[in-house]
Amino acid sequence: MYKEISLPEAHDCADCPIRHRAVCARCDADELEQLDAIKYYRSFQAGQTVVWSGDQMDFVGSVVSGIATLTQTMEDGRTQMVGLLLPSDFVGRPGREGSAYDVVATTDLVMCCFRKKPFEKMMVETPHVAQRLLEMTLDELDAAREWMLVLGRKTAREKIASLLSIIARRDATLHLRPAKGKLVFDLPLTREAMADYLGLTLETVSRQISALKRDGVIQLEGKRHVTVPDLDRLLIEAGDDSDGGMFA
Amino acid sequence: MYKEISLPEAHDCADCPIRHRAVCARCDADELEQLDAIKYYRSFQAGQTVVWSGDQMDFVGSVVSGIATLTQTMEDGRTQMVGLLLPSDFVGRPGREGSAYDVVATTDLVMCCFRKKPFEKMMVETPHVAQRLLEMTLDELDAAREWMLVLGRKTAREKIASLLSIIARRDATLHLRPAKGKLVFDLPLTREAMADYLGLTLETVSRQISALKRDGVIQLEGKRHVTVPDLDRLLIEAGDDSDGGMFA
DNA sequence: GTTCGCGCTTGATCTGGGTCAAGGATAGCA
DNA sequence: TGCTATCCTTGACCCAGATCAAGCGCGAAC
Known part of the structure; x- marks a missing residue:
């Protein structure tokens, strides 16, 4: 229904709007260069699905601009959003093949993607990436628990x-x-x-x-x-x- | 109302029942020794509160046996459980002063605690601990999102x-x-x-x-x-x- | 300019789960 | 051997939010 927009311009990490908040926040110049070698940008139109639940995901990445949602759906169609992804938020899980959720762009969306295999390699070799990802994941867990109170009570x-x-x-x-x-x-x-x-x-x-x-x-x-x-x-x-x- | 039970026996990591599932799962003999130096055991009776929400927490740790819950409470008394901690699950967040939730033992409980400051130091120095903790946190996040579907729909x-x-x-x-x-x-x-x-x-x-x-x-x-x-x-x-x- | 479709609002009615209330079962304890 | 406290069950009633339904407003397509 939509086709992906290709993004001609190259981006420089130095003037990236999410440089200091994303998964790369702690990286030094050298590490940024390594990331730069495995990164590419993708754009999506509002309404477009980024990944379907269960589908193979060969990348992970950060939201650069726009908003995406994570949703779960039951067989009978009931759906629950389980994540709201804003600029700097991370998408995907290192060490997992498929996506556990539908990821949908709710506005026009630009993502900075990393090929998964080399990213996983970096996770092991450069602690700055893994450390930042742990921090972000702990924050997301706190947010999820806050939402459990909202949903339940x-x-x-x-x-x-x-x-x-x-x-x-x-x-x-x-x-x-x-x-x-x-x-x-x-x-x-x-x-x-x-x-x-x-x-x-x-x-x-x-x-x-x-x-x-x-x-x-x-x-x-x-x-x-x-x-x-x-x-x-x-x-x-x-x-x-x-x-x-x-x-x- | 209850008093903490002191646990006389020392425990050896080698025959720890949660050795292969807890935050120390990936550690080698040398790293285990380091952890051993900063660990101590604590026991709690069923019903006893391990930490109050907002309280200073000077340790993190693993549930060795028994079950604990994480709960959030609103001013008017409405409460929502946001985590169920079974053996091998991790309690506490490195890099945070106080607890965000009440932690309560629902059965008699034994915990393997690490003093927070040295544990945080290890997080930076020994990637095996940080890697395992990231993995466990990602699993918990998945579980939390599954529960959001349960609660919401x-x-x-x-x-x-x-x-x-x-x-x-x-x-x-x-x-x-x-x-x-x-x-x-x-x-x-x-x-x-x-x-x-x-x-x-x-x-x-x-x-x-x-x-x-x-x-x-x-x-x-x-x-x-x-x-x-x-x-x-x-x-x-x-x-x-x-x-x-x-x-x- | 008209028509379509989508996102949104509002009304009428229904119902799943909350609230209030009255016991029953079991275990610990005097 | 009863007393008390905790945990659980069940009934009667009620209400917040779901469901069903109608219609509005506005931008896009023709």
Whole structure:
């Protein structure tokens, strides 16, 4: 249905936007050169599937720009999102043949891919890569556990507020704005994708967003552009007034 | 309420029951000696809290025997279990001060602890430890994502069947019995702990277990001793007839 | 400009699992 | 040998969120 966009320009790690946050963050010049030798870029259109669950995956890589999702699907079609991949996040698992999940681009997406075999070799030889990957994986595990609380115990309203607060804060750190007081951002997900993330139906998502808007917790311009007048208020609605869910 | 049991006997890594599965699995004799120098054993009684969420943690370690749980609690008391720690599982996160979760012993528990500072030093110097920990963390992340599907999309009956099938299979591999056909095991969790794991109430857990018993999917002797006459049947009830959730 | 399709909203109704409440079984202990 | 505490079961009722259904708004294609 879509065809992959080829990306003509070569990229230099030196001015890579995710250089200091991705799996290569700890690498020195020499190690970067090694990575450079096995890397290539791929672009995907919004909606395009990057890998199907169960399919052979001959690469691993980092999200450079755009957003992708990890989802699991049951035989009868029920689906649960299990990961939201933002720029600098890592895709794939060294030492595993196939993908355990569907990976789908929800916006236009650029990935920095490494051929798997040589990457696995580097994992063994250059501890900086393995160390950074461990750190990132531990962060993702924390995020996954935070989501288990959201999925298992929070109400629909709290779930929506939790998701909004996470996106708001991620967006703030990405644009280096202070994550407090008034925040403005665009929702990178459809109502259906939010529902899949939160274990809800899209109707419930829609209703709860309308309710938060009616109650003045958020303002909406169009369907995607959100203003949060008071982050603390949103966090209270999310059920965690201290500091709640962080993504990877 | 409880007091910690001191463990007089010294343990030798050579005849450690979790030697080949724990974080030390890849270590050679020399590395084991290094670990041996910074390790000590601690025992806890069933019900005792190992660490409180937020508390300083000056050790990391492996579960040697018994079962512990990781739980998160909201201000109003709602709790969600986010990890079930069986023998060989790792507790704690290198590079973090406090614990993010409550760790509670659900049965009598023995842990092999490493002082954190020297362990972190070893993480940098001996890649075998870091490599094994990465592998284990990736497995835990997969398990967490499997549970996100259970929490977000499965019915109460499917949730119970999922939990039973996981415990059944874990128990089978632990005792080196084939995980097929007829299985017999003891539930290591109270109804309330199961509810906390599955995002249900204890009443619903009780009702669904009764229903599965009534329908012949399981047999019960007392409240804890379970017989699964047909694992495939249980897996179908769990909503995944192929191969479903694996723990860490 | 019209039509299509997709993403979204809103209403009406239904239901799975929560809540409240009343016991039963077992084990430890005086 | 009963007392108490913990864990579990079962019933009656209720409600948050699912399901079913109708329709809106807007951008893209013709």
